[in-house]
Amino acid sequence: GAGVSQSPSNKVTEKGKDVELRCDPISGHTALYWYRQRLGQGLEFLIYFQGNSAPDKSGLPSDRFSAERTGESVSTLTIQRTQQEDSAVYLCASSFGGGVNQPQHFGDGTRLSIL
């Protein structure tokens, strides 16, 4: 497919467990973003990768959150020791080139539910 692909689409886990979310950006897109969207809320920026530059981690809410990206391809967002407040939809987006002028293309998100 040509779009941003995220997996799993849904994840239910118990409080305290670790979770790993995956994002496959559009081929050729050098920039990749992770956002968190709580129910009925806006998009909360988490982290930004652009090419080989150091990632912008300024939006990560705590040290339980981390993300990796392999080159200009797949990214994984890891949440350790999950808490109930981590329940949300996690959206990944990619863009052709970084910066604030590029349109972002979003995946369908991973709906994370912490019991």
Place this chain on the structure above:
Amino acid sequence: GQQVMQIPQYQHVQEGEDFTTYCNSSTTLSNIQWYKQRPGGHPVFLIQLVKSGEVKKQKRLTFQFGEAKKNSSLHITATQTTDVGTYFCAGPRSGYSTLTFGKGTMLLVSP
């Protein structure tokens, strides 16, 4: 931190009525983007405005960027049920290479 404020949070209109959502920033923005998110869907890019006083149209949608580049609006003429969703504006985060999104305006259209 720098924020982009959107009003109203929610609007319910009858099909055929007009709709406007407003986006305001306390600082000057180099550009502003608008996205639409259908219920259960993901945000989809609509348009970007860059110039002071810029006006762009997409069929029944009219986008404006204020003269001072601190505010923007999206106006929909004669709404249709297909316009249902949440409309987000996004502007550059001060000091960063990323965008900050407004909280969105949820539009509900009754037939």
